[in-house]
Amino acid sequence: MRIQRLLLFFVLFFxxxxxxxxxxxxxxxxxxxxxxxxxxxNSTLYPDICFTSLSRYANAVQxxxxxxxxxxxxxxxxxxxxxxxxxxxxxxxxDYSADTRAVSxxxxxxxxxxxxxxxxxxxxxxxxxxxxAGAGSFLFQMSNVQTWMSAALTDEETCTDGFQxxxxxxxxxxxxxxxxxxxKFTSNALALVNSYANKGMP
Numbered sequence: 001m002r003i004q005r006l007l008l009f010f011v012l013f014f015x016x017x018x019x020x021x022x023x024x025x026x027x028x029x030x031x032x033x034x035x036x037x038x039x040x041x042n043s044t045l046y047p048d049i050c051f052t053s054l055s056r057y058a059n060a061v062q063x064x065x066x067x068x069x070x071x072x073x074x075x076x077x078x079x080x081x082x083x084x085x086x087x088x089x090x091x092x093x094x095d096y097s098a099d100t101r102a103v104s105x106x107x108x109x110x111x112x113x114x115x116x117x118x119x120x121x122x123x124x125x126x127x128x129x130x131x132x133a134g135a136g137s138f139l140f141q142m143s144n145v146q147t148w149m150s151a152a153l154t155d156e157e158t159c160t161d162g163f164q165x166x167x168x169x170x171x172x173x174x175x176x177x178x179x180x181x182x183x184k185f186t187s188n189a190l191a192l193v194n195s196y197a198n199k200g201m202p
Contacts, residue, residue: 033058040068044191046184053185069196070127072189073149077120079182080152084113087175101166109159109175116155119148120186123193142197149190156183 034055041050050072054061057071087110123145130141159179163172 033062036063037061037068040065040192040195041188043195044188046188049184050188050192053188065192065196065199066127066130069189069192070124072185072192073120073124073127073145076182076185076189077117077124079185080113080120080156081117083178083182084110084117086178087113090171090175099166099169102163102169102171105162105166106171106175108162109179112155112159112162113179116152116186119152119155120189123148123152127193138200139197142193145193146190146197149186149193153183153186153190156186 037054037058038047038051041047041054044050053075054068054071061068061071087106090106091110126141126145126148130138156179160176160183163176166172
């Protein structure tokens with residue numbers, strides 16, 4: 001009976017020790033991944049926004065610059081799509097506005113954001129095909145992503161530029177604030193894409 005208790009004790013002891021080691025290893029991996037994201041975000045124009053928005057994906061990113069770029073594009077797509085939907089709703093109300101400049105700016109902005117969503121979605125699709133057979137060379141694929149993400153950023157800037165001749169009003173402030181915010185996400189994603197492309201390997 002005593003031997004059985006001793007055996008049970010040792011089994012429980014080793015299981016606990018093994019579990020603790022695994023937990024410690026997992027914590028170290030997560031910490032390393034988080035540090036990788038933080039250091040990568042330092043190359044962007046908005047490092048705090050970059051780290052805050054991407055650090056929650058540390059387990060998925062690990063220390064993979066390609067995966068980090070993909071996650072950044074995915075997060076950006078979600079942000080821009082949400083703002084595009086918001087502006088789309090405004091276009092219906094704007095049709096009843098007496099301010100023709102504001103109406104025109106809102107409609108143009110929606111067109112620009114809709115284009116940006118398409119560009120970012122295309123970028124994400126291309127990133128997911130990196131390394132796939134018949135998908136083209138790494139540099140060719142990354143060139144596409146860089147071009148499309150740059151175009152998306154230009155579309156967003158065009159949206160806010162369109163409100164320059166619109167007088168100060170609530171709608172102008174709301175739209176420009178939202179679009180200015182997503183421009184930061186797009187800029188950060190593009191910076192991470194450029195960093196990944198410069199490494200020259202999938």
